[in-house]
Amino acid sequence: MIKTLIFDFGDVFINLDKQGAMSNALSLFEMTEFEHDMIEANIQYEIGEISTSEFLGFYKTKFPHLSEENIVHAWNYIIKDFPNHRLEFVKQLSNSNHYKLILLSNTNEMHIDFIKENVSFYNTFKECFDKFYLSHEINLRKPNTNSYEFVLNENNLSPEECLFVDDTKENTDTAQKLGIHTWNIDETKEDVVNLFEIQKHLF
CATH class of the missing domain: 1.20.1160 (Paired amphipathic helix 2 (pah2 repeat))
Known part of the structure; x- marks a missing residue:
């Protein structure tokens, strides 16, 4: 489960x-x-x-x-829009209290500062998560195995009870080797808000 x-x-x-x-x-x-x-x-x-x-x-x-x-x-230049319906999705997830929510992102200070300045609801988004891990703050990056081990160990998680969602196949491949369930989302035709529909076999 x-x-x-x-x-x-x-x-x-x-x-x-x-x-x-x-x-x-x-x-x-x-x-x-x-x-x-x-x-x-x-x-x-x-x-x-x-x-x-x-x-x-x-x-x-x-x-x-x-x-x-x-x-x-x-x-x-890489950073574009943050659709509001995705914020609503993660807010609903957070409010449901059914799952522990963790963000694990390869990012850096300039990108996060830019997002803070340009995404008005950034703090609301961040507060939806139990843990919010950014690579420049934890000094670890995906797809290195130690980044996933850090998250698992810090939160006393069992890999088989976790689902990891990432758009980069190299990242989900490494997580899968550790026994974590994964969804290598195709951002060109899939949306995270459809998680429970697309990955319904896990829930």
Whole structure:
């Protein structure tokens, strides 16, 4: 029986434009692909190993012709709208008290600050969860096994009593290996609000 629901954030609740953000950044940087040091800096920033000022400093040094504003805009370009019906869904879940609700998201300080400024109900959303884990705060990121083990151990959870919802297959594959039930949601044609319909075999 499922007792705990673990959700990703991006492309589960808030919409993202990953491809558009990548194209926009590559155009800005006048590159055809991200270089290794850029990928590494992005990962280090996502797990809180470097600060926002250090992260921006890296990009300003690498691309001295760009302003900090250019870089911040390109970084936050990925974040789109947060449909209100998804907030209502998680509020109803929270009010029902049927499940422990956990958010586990790979994110970073600039993205969360941007969301706080642009999503008026962010705090209401956050308060729906029993635990709210962001990679830059816990210094762990998916799909690394230790991120899931951290959540399981911190909350004394049995994997077989958990359902994890994430749009990235690599993330759900790792969780599945630990015995966690998963839904690799296809954000192009599925919506988290239909969870109990699509995953009804688990409930």
